[in-house]
Amino acid sequence: xxxxxxxxxxxxxxxxxxxxxxxxxxxxxxxxxxxxxxxxxxxxxxxxxxxxxxxxxxxxxxxxxxxxxxxxxxxxxxxxxxxxxxxxxxxxxxxxxxxxxxxxxxxxxxxxxxxxxxxxxxxxxxxxxxxxxxxxxxxxxxxxxxxxxxxxxxxxxxxxxxxxxxxxxxxxxxxxxxxxxxxxxxxxxxxxxxxxxxxxxxxxxxxxxxxxxxxxxxxxxxxxxxxxxxxxxxxxxxxxxxxxxxxxxxxxxxxxxxxxxxx
Amino acid sequence: xxxxxxxxxxxxxxxxxxxxxxxxxxxxxxxxxxxxxxxxxxxxxxxxxxxxxxxxxxxxxxxxxxxxxxxxxxxxxxxxxxxxxxxxxxxxxxxxxxxxxxxxxxxxxxxxxxxxxxxxxxxxxxxxxxxxxxxxxxxxxxxxxxxxxxxxxxxxxxxxxxxxxxxxxxxxxxxxxxxxxxxxxxxxxxxxxxxxxxxxxxxxxxxxxxxxxxxxxxxxxxxxxxxxxxxxxxxxxxxxxxxxxxxxxxxxxxxxxxxxxxxxxxxxxxxxxxxxxxxxxxxxxxxxxxxxxxxxxxxxxxxxxxxxxxxxxxxxxxxxxxxxxxxxxxxxxxxxxx
Numbered sequence: 199x200x201x202x203x204x205x206x207x208x209x210x211x212x213x214x215x216x217x218x219x220x221x222x223x224x225x226x227x228x229x230x231x232x233x234x235x236x237x238x239x240x241x242x243x244x245x246x247x248x249x250x251x252x253x254x255x256x257x258x259x260x261x262x263x264x265x266x267x268x269x270x271x272x273x274x275x276x277x278x279x280x281x282x283x284x285x286x287x288x289x290x291x292x293x294x295x296x297x298x299x300x301x302x303x304x305x306x307x308x309x310x311x312x313x314x315x316x317x318x319x320x321x322x323x324x325x326x327x328x329x330x331x332x333x334x335x336x337x338x339x340x341x342x343x344x345x346x347x348x349x350x351x352x353x354x355x356x357x358x359x360x361x362x363x364x365x366x367x368x369x370x371x372x373x374x375x376x377x378x379x380x381x382x383x384x385x386x387x388x389x390x391x392x393x394x395x396x397x398x399x400x401x402x403x404x405x406x407x408x409x410x411x412x413x414x415x416x417x418x419x420x421x422x423x424x425x426x427x428x429x430x431x432x433x434x435x436x437x438x439x440x441x442x443x444x445x446x447x448x449x450x451x452x453x454x455x456x457x458x459x460x461x
Numbered sequence: 462x463x464x465x466x467x468x469x470x471x472x473x474x475x476x477x478x479x480x481x482x483x484x485x486x487x488x489x490x491x492x493x494x495x496x497x498x499x500x501x502x503x504x505x506x507x508x509x510x511x512x513x514x515x516x517x518x519x520x521x522x523x524x525x526x527x528x529x530x531x532x533x534x535x536x537x538x539x540x541x542x543x544x545x546x547x548x549x550x551x552x553x554x555x556x557x558x559x560x561x562x563x564x565x566x567x568x569x570x571x572x573x574x575x576x577x578x579x580x581x582x583x584x585x586x587x588x589x590x591x592x593x594x595x596x597x598x599x600x601x602x603x604x605x606x607x608x609x610x611x612x613x614x615x616x617x618x619x620x621x622x623x624x625x626x627x628x629x630x631x632x633x634x635x636x637x638x639x640x641x642x643x644x645x646x647x648x649x650x651x652x653x654x655x656x657x658x659x660x661x662x663x664x665x666x667x668x669x670x671x672x673x674x675x676x677x678x679x680x681x682x683x684x685x686x687x688x689x690x691x692x693x694x695x696x697x698x699x700x701x702x703x704x705x706x707x708x709x710x711x712x713x714x715x716x717x718x719x720x721x722x723x724x725x726x727x728x729x730x731x732x733x734x735x736x737x738x739x740x741x742x743x744x745x746x747x748x749x750x751x752x753x754x755x756x757x758x759x760x761x762x763x764x765x766x767x768x769x770x771x772x773x774x775x776x777x778x779x780x781x782x783x784x785x786x787x788x789x790x791x792x793x794x795x796x797x798x799x
Binding site: 249250251270274276278285289290299300302303305308310332333351355 | 466678681683690691694696741
């Protein structure tokens with residue numbers, strides 16, 4: 199069966215500078231993959247290249263077996279949705295208006311979202327705990343709430359592939375768990391696939407089916423936490439994070455820094 | 462949430478009602494005031510087919526009606542275009558001049574005055590073509606850089622404006638200082654004195670295309686307020702959509718400016734007033750901005766022909782009216798926020 203998203207030998211970057219080299223991976227339907235790596239290792243560049251925001255120099259990227267390289271924006275938006283690391287500061291639009299922007303690719307040029315879509319947008323806000331904020335000015339929200347609104351916008355876009363660049367960076371502990379849980383359950387129930395960059399490997403261990411480990415613009419390893427022993431996970435994560443240990447606890451795994459004598 | 466939404470709906474309804482009443486009052490005033498005053502009663506009789514002097518009827522139909530219509534079209538056009546520019550350039554200082562249309566139109570008018578006949582028709586055609594040409598050059602320049610960012614448009618606009626201004630200076634230097642130079646200068650101050658019904662009819666198709674087109678593209682205008690990457694990932698075909706919107710707004714502004722000359726400040730200030738009133742930057746703001754622009758321009762034109770024995774240039778009065786109104790709204794908002 200063809201994977202939902204398949205990236206093959208992708209090489210790309212900004213202008214002449216190559217940032218991502220010969221990267222290949224797949225994301226299946228219903229799967230949430232984490233892209234882990236240190237600052238500047240090329241995570242965001244990889245996501246943008248997959249999105250088509252940066253030109254791909256070599257290799258290809260396909261959704262459901264269909265090459266995406268030459269699609270225009272509208273066709274692309276029907277296949278993949280993207281959460282940027284930093285969303286545009288929008289002034290003077292209601293929260294609901296911002297979410298409604300997510301329907302753009304499914305509307306005719308001059309069509310405005312109708313009652314059904316407004317209802318769906320309001321429900322999506324409700325699922326993220328923002329039910330009574332729909333009519334507020336988006337600019338008045340906290341950074342974390344804005345991130346939730348952008349997530350709602352991405353969800354209503356209803357694309358099979360979701361690419362998320364640190365969608366949790368401004369969230370508190372409770373909201374971060376809530377959001378990752380939500381993303382995971384939506385991907386499972388709607389059979390979509392997600393690729394998410396995260397800074398905290400513990401959240402990746404807790405919520406993601408597979409971790410792609412990235413270093414210096416290349417994928418250097420993959421871990422499926424459910425399938426292997428904590429020691430093996432620890433060994434793989436050490437390739438990125440230096441000396442670490444992964445411990446098992448009743449809810450899953452946690453990564454901690456190795457004790458001084460072990461380093 | 463319900464209460465907030467309701468409150469905002471009431472606010473918007475009140476704002477539109479007030480703008481509508483003001484627009485009607487200013488339009489009636491504009492029909493009355495002038496060298497040959499017409500009373501409201503006479504207007505009523507003209508409209509209902511009553512008996513009035515031929516002189517009055519002529520003044521109403523040949524002078525006042527077309528002049529009032531042009532004031533409404535100009536103000537609404539500049540107001541809407543200004544709101545669109547401020548949204549898509551994400552810049553509260555953006556006005557229709559930002560991508561070179563004013564300088565281009567100015568150059569076109571100057572060429573017509575100095576190098577061609579200098580008749581009113583040639584100046585209008587020159588200004589219209591000049592404005593369109595300047596924006597076309599800006600788009601070519603942006604295309605050549607292969608850049609997707611809006612700031613490239615602003616930079617290209619600065620370049621084309623600078624070139625146009627240099628050429629205008631050269632033309633002024635060569636111009637006959639008694640007649641031509643004065644005509645070039647006078648054109649940049651804007652006036653509705655020379656409006657005729659024929660001119661209004663000629664520009665109307667372009668105006669309708671620009672104004673209606675921008676309203677149809679309202680959702681895309683809102684999406685263009687996002688940064689380029691977000692916009693594209695939401696499925697907006699950035700290049701064609703942005704070019705279409707800029708072309709529509711250029712048609713709108715050029716159709717106005719070709720008849721009136723440059724009118725300063727209306728396109729900049731009307732969107733601000735609309736935004737301060739509604740506290741939103743959406744389609745409603747665009748429409749209210751058009752209404753506010755029309756009211757400001759009508760008021761300015763009434764003053765232009767009643768303050769002084771000779772007619773005053775329009776741009777002086779749009780500025781004189783616009784600034785205090787904007788200041789008042791800004792101060793009021795400051796008080797509310799505290």
